[in-house]
């Protein structure tokens with residue numbers, strides 16, 4: 001579903017955030033993106049979302065080149081993706097229902113479908129009874145559930161999550177991971193950038209490690225850090 005060929009990104013200030021990155025991500029997979037602060041994880045994610053353009057190389061999403069894609073086609077691209085951030089990014093003056101409905105309104109979903117779909121998705125993330133509350137009336141974990149509901153409401157092919165558990169305690173983080181895994185099992189591809197070593201080590205999914213802008217490790221059932229060589 002995603003192919004990156006020799007992708008590099010140099011920002012206008014000369015910082016080389018990514019260098020010669022080539023990866024292929026299959027539809028339906030769950031991928032962790034790990035690496036130290038400043039390694040290039042967020043840049044990787046921004047390129048997929050076409051928030052940034054690469055300086056070199058090629059990116060294919062669902063058969064289409066993100067390099068050649070015209071700006072007017074970017075909203076259509078983004079409709080196929082849901083994004084989840086560390087800081088939730090909910091609209092504070094809208095209720096839970098309205099926050100999720102808003103994501104459908106911006107893509108001009110019909111009112112009838114919105115009324116049907118939003119409660120369905122809120123039930124799925126375990127917030128069926130909190131539809132009329134405002135974000136400040138929710139716990140951090142609940143706010144992240146709203147942001148996940150918003151990310152999946154338009155039934156995207158891909159969820160991109162940038163440190164989704166970064167602001168949550170370990171138990172709540174685990175619940176959020178169970179929810180993401182559940183969404184993945186229903187067929188949605190998930191790419192998650194994280195510093196959460198315990199989560200990565202317990203889930204044993206594909207791990208792409210980036211350091212200094214380069215992919216230094218790519219393992220099918222990987223761990224947060226390179227496992228020590230047991231041979232002597």
Ligand SMILES: Nc1ncnc2c1ncn2[C@@H]1O[C@H](COP(=O)(O)OP(=O)(O)OP(=O)(O)O)[C@@H](O)[C@H]1O
Nearest residue numbers: 011012013015017036037038039040041042043044
């Ligand atoms: N808009 C920008 N302009 C200039 N340099 C940038 C910009 N965004 C990121 N960088 C630089 O690019 C490099 C990679 O940053 P990036 O945010 O991709 O790292 P990261 O792995 O996501 O880090 P973190 O784990 O801290 O979020 C860093 O050196 C950063 O300072």
